[in-house]
Amino acid sequence: MTVLLQAEKLVRSFGGIMAVNNCSIEVKKGSITGLIGPNGSGKTTIFNLITNVYKPDSGRVYLDGQEITGLRPNQLCHRGLSRTFQITRLFWDLSVLENMIVPVRQVGFRSLLGPGMYQHEAERAQELLRRVSLDHMAHQPARKLSFGQQKLLEFAAILMSKPDLVMLDEPAGGVNPTMIRFIMDLIRSLNGEGVTFLVVEHNMSFVMELCDHIIVMNQGEKIAEGPPPMIQSDPVVLDAYLGD
Ligand SMILES: Nc1ncnc2c1ncn2[C@@H]1O[C@H](COP(=O)(O)OP(=O)(O)O)[C@@H](O)[C@H]1O
Ligand SMILES: [Mg+2]
Known part of the structure; x- marks a missing residue:
């Protein structure tokens, strides 16, 4: 190896x-x-x-x-290379779906001030949310998630960049x-x-x-x-x- x-x-x-x-x-x-x-x-x-x-x-x-x-x-x-943090970092008032997209923007693939969510970003985000069984929460604010779900969301979000x-x-x-x-x-x-x-x-x-x-x-x-x-x-x- x-x-x-x-x-x-x-x-x-x-x-x-x-x-x-x-x-x-x-x-x-x-x-x-x-x-x-x-x-x-x-x-x-x-x-x-x-x-x-x-x-x-x-x-x-x-x-x-x-x-x-x-x-x-x-x-x-x-x-x-992507990582999560010991203390979860989420945007509590943004939706679960938006939390998937924000890190992608932050790492400079595209400015946060740029146009709205691209279709392919949204599709990948939805697919990952399905994978962690959070798709039904996609439009809920992140603060509504349980502690374990918050961890899953942070995990799913860092997968957006295909690390x-x-x-x-x-x-x-x-x-x-x-x-x-x-x-x-x-x-x-x-x-x-x-x-x-x-x-x-x-x-x-x-x-x-x-x-x-x-x-x-x-x-x-x-x-x-x-x-x-x-x-x-x-x-x-x-x-x-x-x-x-
Ligand atoms: N930003 C910081 N300022 C001061 N001390 C720190 C800081 N980060 C870590 N430390 C100290 O470094 C040591 C190792 O901490 P850390 O890496 O968080 O340990 P672990 O993750 O194994 O519990 C600890 O003594 C901790 O207090
Ligand atoms: Mg530690």
Whole structure:
């Protein structure tokens, strides 16, 4: 398998805190890679460094062999990388359908001030909403969605740009078991269509069942990586994370 995403020796501190310390990670093309670790271990910061929400103090990021360090969200999106946020970012007063379109506009495919929704955008949005069973809510304001549905909407919205690599920050956090199952099935079916995933998640059955490779962080550093059975029995991981 070839490497799709490569983060090389990322470093980022906030004040005195070393949030990410010399961390290198690789995501193989076609994989579902998990990123786990205790709260505060630097998982979200890794996402923020890869997607340039924060600038790394040092280190580089490559996508499909090309450097993407410092690229803006719209540039990353054009190169096939999309992400969700740990705290869902939606426009509460816009409709579910409009929430599907706004990110496409924001990444600069077309200005928000441009003409109304293109037919092909609307069609793709409707198709994705069907896929996440939100089509019946298309014209409702996003605030009417349940918490789990909000997560699904954010997930569906980032699929509008047909990403090759999707990064999910705690997709199952606070979501009920039926919805968790639905999200797992969705990830699996998209993966079957060629989408690569990097997933941060605390729900261990979710991670162990879904991922083919797991990277474990602790205090800003990578402490282990490997296939799920190896991670589950790694004493270093058990001490740092899975033990408690
Ligand atoms: N914007 C920020 N300002 C200050 N400290 C931050 C910021 N973002 C993250 N941190 C700190 O960096 C460390 C790693 O945080 P984070 O990456 O959010 O961890 P995780 O996602 O693994 O729970 C924590 O100590 C956190 O408080
Ligand atoms: Mg986090």
